[in-house]
Amino acid sequence: MIERDMACAVCGYALNAIDHDGLITFEHPVTPRKDSHDPQPIPAYQHDDLYRRCHMCSTDEPLWTYRTPEIEAVSVGGNFPVTQTYSTRWNACARCAQLIEQDDDVTLTRRSSAAMGWRPTDLEAQILAGIHRTIVRTREPGRVLLTVGEWEPTNLKAATLPKVRDRLAGLFRGPVELPTPLDNTETRGLLAGGLDQARLYWIDSEFTSLVAEVLADLPNTAVTDRIVPAGSGLLTWSNPIDRRHRIAAASWTPQPTGWHVVCYRSLGLDLPPTAMETVRREVGWLVPVHAAHLSREAVVNGDDPLAGLVATWLIIAQQLTQGEPTPVDSSIRKAYARARRKPPEVRLIRIKAPSAQSRSAETTKVRTSTGRAKPDHRYWVGAHERNQAYGPGRSLRKKLDIDPFLKGPEGAPIRASTTVRILGSTRVRRAADEHEQPPTNDD
Numbered sequence: 001m002i003e004r005d006m007a008c009a010v011c012g013y014a015l016n017a018i019d020h021d022g023l024i025t026f027e028h029p030v031t032p033r034k035d036s037h038d039p040q041p042i043p044a045y046q047h048d049d050l051y052r053r054c055h056m057c058s059t060d061e062p063l064w065t066y067r068t069p070e071i072e073a074v075s076v077g078g079n080f081p082v083t084q085t086y087s088t089r090w091n092a093c094a095r096c097a098q099l100i101e102q103d104d105d106v107t108l109t110r111r112s113s114a115a116m117g118w119r120p121t122d123l124e125a126q127i128l129a130g131i132h133r134t135i136v137r138t139r140e141p142g143r144v145l146l147t148v149g150e151w152e153p154t155n156l157k158a159a160t161l162p163k164v165r166d167r168l169a170g171l172f173r174g175p176v177e178l179p180t181p182l183d184n185t186e187t188r189g190l191l192a193g194g195l196d197q198a199r200l201y202w203i204d205s206e207f208t209s210l211v212a213e214v215l216a217d218l219p220n221t222a223v224t225d226r227i228v229p230a231g232s233g234l235l236t237w238s239n240p241i242d243r244r245h246r247i248a249a250a251s252w253t254p255q256p257t258g259w260h261v262v263c264y265r266s267l268g269l270d271l272p273p274t275a276m277e278t279v280r281r282e283v284g285w286l287v288p289v290h291a292a293h294l295s296r297e298a299v300v301n302g303d304d305p306l307a308g309l310v311a312t313w314l315i316i317a318q319q320l321t322q323g324e325p326t327p328v329d330s331s332i333r334k335a336y337a338r339a340r341r342k343p344p345e346v347r348l349i350r351i352k353a354p355s356a357q358s359r360s361a362e363t364t365k366v367r368t369s370t371g372r373a374k375p376d377h378r379y380w381v382g383a384h385e386r387n388q389a390y391g392p393g394r395s396l397r398k399k400l401d402i403d404p405f406l407k408g409p410e411g412a413p414i415r416a417s418t419t420v421r422i423l424g425s426t427r428v429r430r431a432a433d434e435h436e437q438p439p440t441n442d443d
């Protein structure tokens with residue numbers, strides 16, 4: 001989970017998070033020699049030069065974590081014996097993991113030595129061989145899916161979302177170990193059941209760009225039934241929405257006191273097709289990277305990993321978007337029919353085209369402007385209360401909670417983008433055609 005994803009401020013190594021019954025300590029993956037230092041954990045995303053590789057080959061992005069007892073390697077080749085102590089957690093990429101699963105420490109060492117440029121007779125290669133042999137022989141049963149990897153995002157498609165969803169539900173139901181808090185069987189069952197029933201939402205690229213643009217500024221937002229779409233849902237953006245967490249999708253499952261919410265990264269690996277198939281079968285396309293229980297009225301803002309999801313909910317609740325069914329792959333539809341399941345549905349959500357009314361309002365604004373260009377981007381207005389008039393003669397007032405909303409010209413969703421400027425200037429030109437005194441565009 002990303003909140004446990006720490007790196008050492010001194011050396012840049014992604015640190016192992018060791019859980020001692022809820023108390024987490026952070027260790028270097030390999031304890032350095034004489035010049036060793038204590039790990040100084042900072043959130044990994046804050047490190048400019050993060051080093052996170054497979055602990056075996058030092059080349060590929062890791063995918064699995066193996067557990068062993070503490071391993072000590074003593075090298076006796078030099079003038080005096082040198083002891084190196086290693087951590088008890090070993091991150092392995094998909095290929096190295098396959099070798100570990102096959103108990104093939106010889107190939108594992110050959111692969112790693114080749115990556116380091118060591119010959120089999122080199123002392124380093126021999127120490128490595130000893131470590132690999134020990135990992136393979138003494139590893140505890142099972143392995144944990146690493147949920148902090150920075151894999152390339154994979155190209156998800158709206159048409160295959162039902163299959164992606166089914167595989168994800170299978171991951172929660174199946175034997176693959178996940179870190180806390182997803183190591184709880186009951187939670188996993190709830191999440192899988194929620195996904196089975198989930199409405200599937202695909203956010204088109206323009207809406208995704210809008211969310212990416214505004215999520216960091218999200219004001220404090222209370223999560224309530226007003227903004228969370230009813231039932232359970234799985235929502236996928238056209239591409240990862242934030243550079244910090246690279247979240248590609250999120251799901252929510254209603255609970256009596258709120259919602260279980262999980263964010264996912266998509267899993268793209270550079271593997272041969274057969275190895276990739278194995279990963280898709282075991283893991284799927286989405287890896288849970290952040291899980292939270294949101295109680296009703298819980299407050300989320302731009303610093304939260306859930307900012308992108310909450311911003312997307314708000315924009316949908318604000319009715320800036322429209323949804324329509326989008327075709328699902330025929331092979332998936334047929335598989336659903338064979339299994340006598342309800343036909344799968346994916347809703348494509350996009351930003352509404354500017355309405356005629358808003359276009360004329362825009363023109364009016366341009367006409368009455370004092371010569372300064374109108375704002376060409378949208379911005380958040382924070383949550384507030386409004387006194388709503390009601391009753392006979394609108395004589396009574398009641399307090400109404402207003403959720404944060406995006407303000408700014410329709411059709412100009414993305415701050416400072418070229419598209420916005422072109423649209424803006426077209427409108428100004430149209431206004432200029434109609435009125436003799438065009439506003440000067442000082443932008």
Ligand SMILES: [Zn+2]
Pocket residue numbers: 008009010011012013028037038039040
């Ligand atoms: Zn360090």
Ligand SMILES: [Zn+2]
Pocket residue numbers: 054055056057058059060092093094095096097
């Ligand atoms: Zn590897």
